[in-house]
Amino acid sequence: QQQVKQSPQSLIVQKGGISIINCAYENTAFDYFPWYQQFPGKGPALLIAIRPDVSEKKEGRFTISFNKSAKQFSLHIMDSQPGDSATYFCAAIVGGSYIPTFGRGTSLIVHP
């Protein structure tokens, strides 16, 4: 049973465009929502994360939007660059736990 649903599975964006990846969850015990970026042949690396008491968090070109009532959160990549081409995983961690539940991942390709 997939506890964190991620969409789309793949995404193609032109350079300079906005990339948007969405995730939804059911378990209201989740209280920490990290996003990971994985380049081919590498392990995932933490990109940005948010707690549910905040509706938005921005770090450079990357923004997480969080909608607690809808149990949804999304990653926005502004001014997308070819170097952003990677697989992105959303994740969620239950309060009191330390083990993330991952979404299925989104393969992002940014064309020059």
Added chain:
Amino acid sequence: DAMVIQNPRYQVTQFGKPVTLSCSQTLNHNVMYWYQQKSSQAPKLLFHYYDKDFNNEADTPDNFQSRRPNTSFCFLDIRSPGLGDAAMYLCATSRSRGSPNYGYTFGSGTRLTVV
């Protein structure tokens, strides 16, 4: 600079021949994890060590075992690899307390090929 180091980066093994993958960390994290990641899929947690305590996921096949001789090292043993075990194996570490993100850090992975 690498803080979670996996060796080897690529491993080719024969069908049914035992293989061991290794992971070491310099972060002094008390939790170490092993994930299996197949192409275009999310990492799948196989098991993790909380200090010396081993925690197996319910659906991890018996063919997979792990050892953690000390805080820094953790090994993944595949007793009789099948073709379906070909995958990227990721080691990760974290703290068990303290936010944010508990310092979750992945290694670069070992790509296992079974021939």
